[in-house]
Amino acid sequence: MEELKYLEDYYNSYDEEGRLLSKHGKVEFLTTMNYIEKYLKPGAKILEIGAGTGRYSLALAKKGYHVNAVELIQHNIEVFKSKITADMKVCVRQRNATDLSCxxxxxxxxxxxxxxxxxxxxxxxxxxxxxxxIRVTKKGGILITAYCISDASIMCYGFRGGNIDTLLNKGLVDTETFKAFSSPEEIFELYRKEDIFKLMDNFRVARLHYVATDLITNFMRDTVDAMDDKTFELYLKYHYAICERSDMVGVTHHSIDIVQKI
Incomplete structure (x- = not known):
């Protein structure tokens, strides 16, 4: 399948683990973990769908939680399995997110x-x-979904990177609204907040948080990566204080939508 080939080629060569370990990558990771941990109780059962190389699943397993994980890309599964230690209650299997019949x-x-x-x-x-x-989540349970947000990509890759004319000419950005479009060949599907909320209107859920997980971080990644530990902790504190502000969330590169099944 052509779509799967694009993904395999991308993840076989891209260092996703390294991205989340950089200071600017840690902002997204730590923010997401901060919100996950708000809803974890002792003995909680966790499922991660599309677990990649296991960054989140393994971190949660290290904290003593029982984690089941599924991932589509075999390369990512092999990296994930290589990091599982005997004390972790975690398993990973190959599955597609659109079919969790197992x-x-x-x-x-x-x-x-x-x-x-x-x-x-x-x-x-x-x-x-x-x-x-949502089907595999208990009633009253929590679903946390991550998205790539379009406007930050247009600003950074399009305008700052000098690629805006290419995006417009290929029909990947609307010339009037600047709404972004994608395809398997482009790898990433891009959303705006209203797209996400419209999708979730199809389900019986209550929204708890909509969070800009990296917000302005990727616009100043060199500055963030150069921070000493004290300044970085202060930056994180500032980020946590503003990451749900409705007047700012649109410029994030990544977001999480947190809902409760009702």
Whole structure:
């Protein structure tokens, strides 16, 4: 399948783990973990869908939680498995986010969908992935879904990177509204906040948080990476204070939508 080939080629060569370990990458990781931990109780059962190389699953397993994970890309699974230690209650298997038939409904207290929505391009597939994630989540349980946001990409890759004319000429950005479009060949599907909320209107859920997980960080990544530890901690404190502000969330590169199943 051509779509899978694009993803395999990308993740076989891209250092996703390294991105999240840089100071600017840690902002996204630490923010997401901060919100995950708000909803974890002792003994909570966790499912991560599209777990990549296991950055989140392994971190949660190290804290003593039982984690089941699924991932589509074999390379990522191999990296994930190489990092599992004997004391971790975690397992990973190869599955597509749009088909979780291997899991019974209402099984998990917290379900993480932190990667698949980056790579689903049709309304049907997006609804199916969200539907499956919600199906396996317990009533009253939490679903945390991550998205790539379009306007930050247009600003950084388009204007700052000098690629805006290419994006416009290829029809990847609307010339009037600047809404972004994507395809499997482009790798990442891009959203605006209103697109995400419209998707979730299809489900019986209550929104708890909409969070800009890196907000302005990627616009000043060199500055963030150069911070000493004390300044970086202060920056994180500032980031946490503003990352849900409705007047700022639109410029983030990544967001998480946190809902409760009702």
């Amino acid at each position: 899991f019974e409904e209402e099984t998990y207290d917290v379900t993480l969908l932190l990667g698949p929505m980056y790579h689903l391009y049709t309304e049907k597939d997006k609804i199916k992935a969200l539907s499956e994630a």
